[in-house]
Amino acid sequence: AARCARWVCTAAERRPWRLFGAMCLLRLPRVTQEMEKEEEEVAALMAQVRGEQEKSCYSDHEIRKLEEEEQLKKRKESLYDDDEGSGKTLIMAQDLEDKWEQKLLQFKAAPRITDADKNNNRTSLDRKLDSNLMLLVKQKIGNQELWLLPQVEWQPGETLRSTAERAMATFLGDHVQAKILGNAPYGIYKYKFPKAIRTEDNVGAKVFFFKAFLQSSDLSRAEPKADHLWVTKNELGDYLKSEYLKKVNRFLLDL
Amino acid sequence: MSAVVLCSRNGALLKQVFALSRAATPREDHLCAAGDALLSCHRSYRSRPTHGIGRYKYLLPKETPKKKKDRVQMKEINTGTEYEYGDINIQMTSYDLCLVEHFAQYVHRLCNRLSVRVNESYAMPTRTNEVLFLEERGSKMQLDAVLTTHQRIVQISGLSSTFAPILLEIIQSNQPEGVHLLMKEHTEADFKSRLKSRPELEELLAQMT
Numbered sequence: 393a394a395r396c397a398r399w400v401c402t403a404a405e406r407r408p409w410r411l412f413g414a415m416c417l418l419r420l421p422r423v424t425q426e427m428e429k430e431e432e433e434v435a436a437l438m439a440q441v442r443g444e445q446e447k448s449c450y451s452d453h454e455i456r457k458l459e460e461e462e463q464l465k466k467r468k469e470s471l472y473d474d475d476e477g478s479g480k481t482l483i484m485a486q487d488l489e490d491k492w493e494q495k496l497l498q499f500k501a502a503p504r505i506t507d508a509d510k511n512n513n514r515t516s517l518d519r520k521l522d523s524n525l526m527l528l529v530k531q532k533i534g535n536q537e538l539w540l541l542p543q544v545e546w547q548p549g550e551t552l553r554s555t556a557e558r559a560m561a562t563f564l565g566d567h568v569q570a571k572i573l574g575n576a577p578y579g580i581y582k583y584k585f586p587k588a589i590r591t592e593d594n595v596g597a598k599v600f601f602f603k604a605f606l607q608s609s610d611l612s613r614a615e616p617k618a619d620h621l622w623v624t625k626n627e628l629g630d631y632l633k634s635e636y637l638k639k640v641n642r643f644l645l646d647l
Numbered sequence: 648m649s650a651v652v653l654c655s656r657n658g659a660l661l662k663q664v665f666a667l668s669r670a671a672t673p674r675e676d677h678l679c680a681a682g683d684a685l686l687s688c689h690r691s692y693r694s695r696p697t698h699g700i701g702r703y704k705y706l707l708p709k710e711t712p713k714k715k716k717d718r719v720q721m722k723e724i725n726t727g728t729e730y731e732y733g734d735i736n737i738q739m740t741s742y743d744l745c746l747v748e749h750f751a752q753y754v755h756r757l758c759n760r761l762s763v764r765v766n767e768s769y770a771m772p773t774r775t776n777e778v779l780f781l782e783e784r785g786s787k788m789q790l791d792a793v794l795t796t797h798q799r800i801v802q803i804s805g806l807s808s809t810f811a812p813i814l815l816e817i818i819q820s821n822q823p824e825g826v827h828l829l830m831k832e833h834t835e836a837d838f839k840s841r842l843k844s845r846p847e848l849e850e851l852l853a854q855m856t
Contacts, residue, residue, distance in 0.1 A: 424824055524820075573812030603812070605819075645816055 408595035409582070413555030414543035416578070416640070417527040417570055419606045419622065423504055425522045457485035514621045524646060525622040528631055529563050539621070539631040541640070543599055552577060556602035563620065570604040578603050578643040581636055601643065730808035734766060734833035737801045737818070741826040744797050750826055751799035754818060761814065764805045771798040771841070802833060 427435065450458070506518045513519065529542045544559035546552060553575050560570060577600040584596035621631070625646045628637055692698065737754060741747040751768065758765050773795050780791035806814065815830060822828055 420819065573815055574808055576809045576812070603816075645820060 410594060410597045411546035411552070411555075412543045412597055412599040413546055413552045413559055414541045414599050414601050415527075415556040415560040416541050416601055416603045416644075417560060417564075417606060418603060419517055419525040421522050421524060423521045453485060453488075457489075460484050460486070514623060514627075517622055519622065520624055523624045524644075525624060526628070526644075527564075528621045528623055528628075530619040538633070540636070541601065551575070552600050553602060556600075556604075560604065569607040571607055572602055572604045577601055579639055581639040583635070601640065603643070732804075732806045732808070732811060732832070734802055734804045735806060736829075736831055736833050736837060737803065738798060738829040738831070739800075739826055740796060740798045740829070742794055742796060743825055744795070746823055747797050747799055747826055750823055751801060753821070754801050757817070758801070758803055758814075761810075763803050763810075763814070766802040766804055768799070768801045769841070771800060773797050 504521060506521065517525065519525070527542065528539050530537055531540050531543070532538075533540070542559045542563040544555055544562060546555045550558075553572060557572070579601040580598060581601070582596060582598040585594060623631065625641070625644050628640065632640065739747050739750055739754070741750075755765055755768050776794045776796065778792040778794060818828065
């Protein structure tokens, strides 16, 4: 209770910094990344080593297949027995395998490199299915139009996390299903206003970044209010300013 | 044997005694000579100062007798500025056994490296599902495939709220294809699901009441 009282007292003072909450909306990768050459070699080696170490046993299907092969051999060697009859096993394990192989050939997987990749259409979510995509919005700060993570000013009485949620809602509409994992911000970027605007009360601004994960990739109901882009971490450098980029890069996990 | 009778603490006297005993029992002498060079005929009897020289079990901490059913709850309070989660279960399910086991091992080792306390790491019993294929022209269901679902659970505790989202993100980005991940708090129901129910006991109890 004492802590709360102290917080209320300091909020009443005029602080020279303006606070913003920004949202870093991530679309998680849908496909695993392709392995590099060294990784593939290591994986093959490990599979070999593990195969010897773990000493895995044969599965039911494999045991059945081996038994049937032996039965066939015996039948061929010992000339045709009438007692065997039409065979107990109507479907042999080998037939099953052939059937499954045919099914596999018929199955066609979805392409990993989509049309959006070929067109380099940065506003679509289908691009770059194997890496994280982040939302960037064009916002007006002062007199400049800048590409930023969507941010909105903090209003007293609300938590910074709800500020970030509001930022997301203002730029993408209310129907975005995104999950924020914790109440703590991931990063902070503070800057001072240019001397022309600076007053005693308004020295500069602090932007707190929050991270959210996009649950559904269906954004047809979202109404984008401004220009927006979905970019990967490598492409951030094309859009963001260097200082801002440095702080943002600190909390971006790109595996 | 003369050594037994005398039982003296004087070293010199003992040597004399043993010399006498050796002369008296030549068979033993042969045994001693034929055996290992380190084989000695000295034995510490209870009055010797070296009695009990190899004892160590009294130094070990006392073992409490194990009970049949373990303690269930170890919940922590989730309030305050030091926001800490109680027991959390990370459940990984998949059809592929090797994949889910290796992923569970990876998660366990990751928690060890990040000094997150791992309480337990166990497996739930596998469920077998039969996939029946309905023929297009006909009402008979034909057996198409038998799928087994495997589940591994890693239980951690003492996760701080500032670190939890980072850990979750790392695990999520390293999730392999085909593995479902679920993180939830450990409840009594989760604990009970691991135990087998005893229908006969329950029947008898119902009859009694």
